[in-house]
Amino acid sequence: MEKICRDLEGTVQLLAVSGTRFVSQWDAAALHRAFRWARYCQELHARFHTDTEARRTLEGALRLANARLGGVFGQCRDLEFADLARCEFLLCSNLMQNPALHQSAIRLFLDGSGPAFPYLEELIGYKAATGLLAHAWESEEDQGFHDPAVATQGRILRGRLDDLMLHHDSERRSVDLLDSILQECKGERRQVAYILAAALLSGKSKDDDGRAQEVIADWLQRDRDLLQTFCRVLPVSSITQVVKVSTKFREAYRDVLKSWAHTLKYDINEGQWVQTSEQAVSFGDLVDHFRSLLCASPSLKKETDKVLMEMKAADGDFEVRGLSVSSDVLTELKNNAI
Structure with missing residues (x-):
């Protein structure tokens, strides 16, 4: 238990550093190690969250670590025991909103097999995060979307939908994802319309069968007001491109x-x-x-x-x-x- 308490102090330090300029020194290998450590912490939560005595000990260790490191890293958020269950997401969130992260490490977020990929859908509504990712894309035709953050949000959404098409309950998962984006954007239908269009017009992979595009179209038709907004606010040329695909x-x-x-x-x-x-x-x-x-x-x-x-x-x-x-x-x- 003593070793685990020391490990938790290392976790507090890891999450604190992930929001600082020091991540500029992280390469892809360092990023993988950080996510492996985050997964280890999630395993600790799963193992001890129902053990009252062990949990009390670990919560005490976290309080001490927060107090010690708070003076070093300033305004970093205290880590609580319940946070360990989402340690990977917290790490991903900090890094996605940290402009100091090196581009070689950022590209890991864009890899469908990368450790951060499952959490991107929760971050689609964070403009700071998608603005950072936008700088990592290679120069490509933007289909009329001049805001790189919107183009990146759409590309992330399309990637997640393509990934969900591999599951047997892909329709339910896809609807949940699209609903969550509308919620993340706080009902800003104009913003959602541009994200959906960017997703529909993002480049197709060799294995793409077009199912993700049809899922988006089906979902749009469930919300008449959003469909009208989509067709009204987007450039006519972009809508015509969507019609083609x-x-x-x-x-x-x-x-x-x-x-x-x-x-x-x-x-x-x-x-x-x-x-x-x-x-x-x-x-x-x-x-x-x-x-x-x-x-x-x-x-x-x-x-x-x-x-x-x-x-x-x-x-x-x-x-x-x-x-x-x-x-x-x-x-x-x-x-x-x-």
Whole structure:
């Protein structure tokens, strides 16, 4: 027990150092050793958390270690016995938010077999962490996402979803993960929309079967407000890219465009279509969405032309301006043909 008490003092020191500039000297090997030590502490918690006498002794050792090291490391958080159960996560959290960590060590976080990978999903909402990781990516096309933190959040999310696809209960696990991201972002739907788009557009691995993308599309359709936000706030070009990679999203997007069209009303005095809902877009923006689809590919052009003609027929197949928004969209697209 005396040795274990000394080990706990080493744990307090490890977590304290992980938040300081000294981690700049850690390479990948040192990082692996740190995580092995953290796992050892989790094993100690599992072994002794139900042993009242042993736990009391270990809690005392932690209090002494916290007191001794507090004066050395300043504002570091006291480590409690219950924290040992999540020692790996605490280590990961400290390192992810420490700009002193060397890039060679950071890349370990991005490795699907690395010790920190299982905890990344809990840190997706931490901008400081994802900002740090963003500097470790090699230069790649950003698909229109200029905030490196958002691009990194999306890439981490996609990696976790791809990993979850290997489990028999992948759907439940994936929904739980996506729900947790919405919660971590505190309901900031615009931020969530950009993270999801970055995940959908992140590079595919050779073994990728597209299931992760369809999971995201399915989850988006469960929250109508989030789906509307996704389609409204993202650049039209980015949405078109998502349409190309996800069949399920393509179908949901068409429904959103139709619903937006139905919210527009023609103002006779102004001589134009006006919005009647904050969740919708203007007539000009609606035209831009359809134009982007028409320019995307021959197959999408054919599908989009068909959708517009169906919408026009459903409206009464009018040709007079102001009677059918779909007819006026078609006229605008024809008059300003690409």
